[in-house]
Amino acid sequence: MSGIVVQTIHRADAMVIDGLAHCGVATVHEAQDRTGLFASYLRPIYSGSRIAGSAVTISAPPGDNWMVHVAIEQLMPGDILVIAPRSPCEDGYFGDLLATSAMARGCRGLIIDAGIRDVRDLTEMGFPVWAKAVFAQGTIKASLGSVNVPVVCAGAQIKAGDVIVADDDGVCVVPRATAADVLAKAQAREANEGEKRSRLAAGELGLDMYKMREKLAEMGLQYV
């Protein structure tokens, strides 16, 4: 099961990917029926990033970052690295040298269910990372893992080439096959939210706007 590098992966359309980035995690997650969200313990190392890209996945042995070097060769501009250790680990798999190499290949960021280091450098370089921990503990290069195989990362299932969307709200995966459809739904939500936002800002209540009063009364809500 280990020791495999899948070289050919299919990616979603670049316009679709960028559209998803613009919509952001919360909207995209809603648009695809509340699926694909990564666990909340993945946090951005700095705030304000909003990215989307195609997943290049790494199934890594705990505390061993050898496969990251292998994966970087598979990166195409616009990709996002997704590292899933095979057992819980918070060692620092990734730092400024790997980020330099990944950026040189056009990589847009990293999602990792483990630790990260060189946070200051990564911040200065503008290389966004969503990680479980910041931890300087180094890793070794002794065992094989795999690249571009399906992984579970922070509770989400990702296939290589799926679209990863990440911002201050966390990380979400959109299966490649449904990405265009999800984008359409996400954009519809956004359009719809604009009008709602204006009405709420003007003081209209959600109770009225969503016509909730009758249903609440039926359920037995009592005002005292």
Next chain:
Amino acid sequence: MSGIVVQTIHRADAMVIDGLAHCGVATVHEAQDRTGLFASYLRPIYSGSRIAGSAVTISAPPGDNWMVHVAIEQLMPGDILVIAPRSPCEDGYFGDLLATSAMARGCRGLIIDAGIRDVRDLTEMGFPVWAKAVFAQGTIKASLGSVNVPVVCAGAQIKAGDVIVADDDGVCVVPRATAADVLAKAQAREANEGEKRSRLAAGELGLDMYKMREKLAEMGLQYV
């Protein structure tokens, strides 16, 4: 026990509330005999806010934000929403649309023992939130909770109309009935701290300023 909305709540004096905000959580907490502090896992979504306001409380079913809409109608300018789920949950109960609506009613912020989303928007809007998690997972509108009933939120007991104080140090509740008295004590502490700060800044030691040396020697402290 569920399904009740208390419409009339009593609030503390606005000057008292603003005075408590100015003193900040650490001083207020000391001034009321170290009571009322929320658990440390509630963290601000951005740093630098320092607010106080009257609690409008929500006892919510886990993963169900229906009562937030009900509570917003009960908000008066200067209030703070306090959301306590009935069982542990980190779903995202609250985002930019609800914040827009709450701000339109004069709400000063949100304290929530659960998750939050649209962090970037909330930050841009200047709507401060202290939350257990940032998590895009949406909620449903299926079950009743209650509004303005007493709740336990992150280990603290809050009654509607109590004063909530929140800043980078966390969140503290001051019972409405004692708010003026607590403010007086907090301000006395502040005045007192100013002089201490100057003396310490000038190099005087706490050991001397607080006359601790004799007591420490009595207890058996040995310098070697």
Next chain:
Amino acid sequence: MSGIVVQTIHRADAMVIDGLAHCGVATVHEAQDRTGLFASYLRPIYSGSRIAGSAVTISAPPGDNWMVHVAIEQLMPGDILVIAPRSPCEDGYFGDLLATSAMARGCRGLIIDAGIRDVRDLTEMGFPVWAKAVFAQGTIKASLGSVNVPVVCAGAQIKAGDVIVADDDGVCVVPRATAADVLAKAQAREANEGEKRSRLAAGELGLDMYKMREKLAEMGLQYV
């Protein structure tokens, strides 16, 4: 075992200490064979600090900060306070008054396996802290602890006078006796990294630069 203040401690050379600060935690940790790292749950209260200094250690009873006053008298310019409670605790041992006093003695920062408060003030004062929690809960002054005895803090062993290095990546301790040697190795790593960084930035792959391909093939890595 408690109730002892060691007054004379030996410190590393000031140039060595400053050199270690410049190298940063990740590099120093690597340079000393991946030892001395504190647990990742210690986080800076604000980002961007990079300090090193001589450890003045405090073994404190849980929820009791009396010994901090005792320790401050032992501070010399360039020192860093290291507080290790004797059992797990997140109470706020330290705030702006103690920081004022410590800064007046030339203290460069605080490492604490417990809580901290007055975060906004500490940030404005530019006094960096790495802590387990932000928590306004106050402490008492009832029991003795010790100052400048060996402690375990967040999993790391520290002797008074050891060099503490702390930045956005966390905290690391370098034994005083080996500090100069570790600095030399750290600087060698840095020099070496500069060249690697340039090559990687230019697009060279780690697989080639580190000559990993043959070894990976030998291990059985398959490209499919």
Next chain:
Amino acid sequence: MSGIVVQTIHRADAMVIDGLAHCGVATVHEAQDRTGLFASYLRPIYSGSRIAGSAVTISAPPGDNWMVHVAIEQLMPGDILVIAPRSPCEDGYFGDLLATSAMARGCRGLIIDAGIRDVRDLTEMGFPVWAKAVFAQGTIKASLGSVNVPVVCAGAQIKAGDVIVADDDGVCVVPRATAADVLAKAQAREANEGEKRSRLAAGELGLDMYKMREKLAEMGLQYV
């Protein structure tokens, strides 16, 4: 707020208390509208106990068990000690000597949002404890707390004299005033469950017994 011992507390009827013990936590919790449950991190030190009793509450300073001695004097046969530290703590407040003393007063058990020690002795003595941790770390006797004041313990609000119910499922509190009513509802649930259990054991499906099929179809459930 600290330093108060309330000597006179009102207790529920002994038959009601014993009836609630017999129903158990899950049924009692349901019978009172899913309120009063303690957090799940409180675990019994040994399995198989099922108790109920009147709460004698202790608001204790962290790491200080002095008030336990004070509270033991307030115990009446059939009471249960409830210890709530004022800030998070896992020190061992209670061991075999205190249990001996409490049992001599007719105490039925201990609920503690902190640590416990002498687990083997307590098990042999048959003194049941629900605790956050097993930890031998001792406590001090330096600060006052209060006895029989309202407390929040593991997220639940308890007033002295309320009925505590505890078994392998956890711990639940029933307000004294509603205890008889809750018992009646709990017993009704039990009676009702007996018949359901028989039908389910005989192979009838919940889908049919609860007539869920139509509602599920309406909601859009699809069998494929």
Next chain:
Amino acid sequence: MSGIVVQTIHRADAMVIDGLAHCGVATVHEAQDRTGLFASYLRPIYSGSRIAGSAVTISAPPGDNWMVHVAIEQLMPGDILVIAPRSPCEDGYFGDLLATSAMARGCRGLIIDAGIRDVRDLTEMGFPVWAKAVFAQGTIKASLGSVNVPVVCAGAQIKAGDVIVADDDGVCVVPRATAADVLAKAQAREANEGEKRSRLAAGELGLDMYKMREKLAEMGLQYV
């Protein structure tokens, strides 16, 4: 994505399933290249069980156990229920009534990434459960989930009909397609371990038995 019940699933051969149960989690996990393990926070509610069965999966809304009733109809003798909430939750989805119903259908046990209640009854009934928490908090029946769709449960990916193996060491999933092959490898490991066990019990060292001394010396291990 929600609201789907897959009625026809394929199961592994009964002899294979029982063989895997006999081998146990640790051996099976090794036999399939260290894949398929559930997170360690899933713990058995009582020790000593060792089961295997075909997964009937439930993707459930948080705090909503409606789909469990739907899933029970899909159970065949020898199956194991696998419940994966769609966001983190520790509510008690399952108790003695559901267990009675599941046992009536021949269900061998439950794996749940959430809470469980009626632990004493389940233990007496001999219905084994591996759960994240014991928590009496009830659930609602308001939203649809799905049955027999692929799920991620405690970090593992499960398809309906895959073989679940569970014992005191935790829980592991074996894909249906490879179950016979994994069993063969697991049995080979067991046979092999018997001989090793005898030699080790007789005092032979692993260093010699596995011929490790030369490799260790090569790596630089020094005896001092």
Next chain:
Amino acid sequence: MSGIVVQTIHRADAMVIDGLAHCGVATVHEAQDRTGLFASYLRPIYSGSRIAGSAVTISAPPGDNWMVHVAIEQLMPGDILVIAPRSPCEDGYFGDLLATSAMARGCRGLIIDAGIRDVRDLTEMGFPVWAKAVFAQGTIKASLGSVNVPVVCAGAQIKAGDVIVADDDGVCVVPRATAADVLAKAQAREANEGEKRSRLAAGELGLDMYKMREKLAEMGLQYV
């Protein structure tokens, strides 16, 4: 720093070690001034064991159990293995084969700040283990660690040859040099506790036995 096996270690007197086992963790910990306790997250895999022995320490790479084989050769009858990974890890370093080998050398048990597997076998063999997790995840044999060097394990500092005491209350280390002295103090405590226990069992209050009433009144305790 890694790759060292210290072959000659000094052990405490066998009678002292056995005496400490008899006193148990809580008493020993008190007798040495509340030092040496391991973190409470180390739990016994089965209850009822009470052991003491000389520490044979292992500083292990995360997820790599090679050094365990090396350490077993260093075991003498009456020793206890203490495994400290160099970064946080819950992989299963140890199972029934290693336990068979360790028992053949007279090893009394294992303390490990990581995971363990084959729990059922270990329980049947009567080989007691205190571990952070039960997790079947296997480890590799790729990197060197060290044996019988000083380690920090679950927050405690251990030198090879120190006395480890472990029972249902957790784990404690007694430095070899002070073991006889600590035993004397522990036995004095035990003798002293016997009389106290009898008086408390007879109904005498701790308030009276320890003469606390006056001090409490002085501190301001009010009975209302």
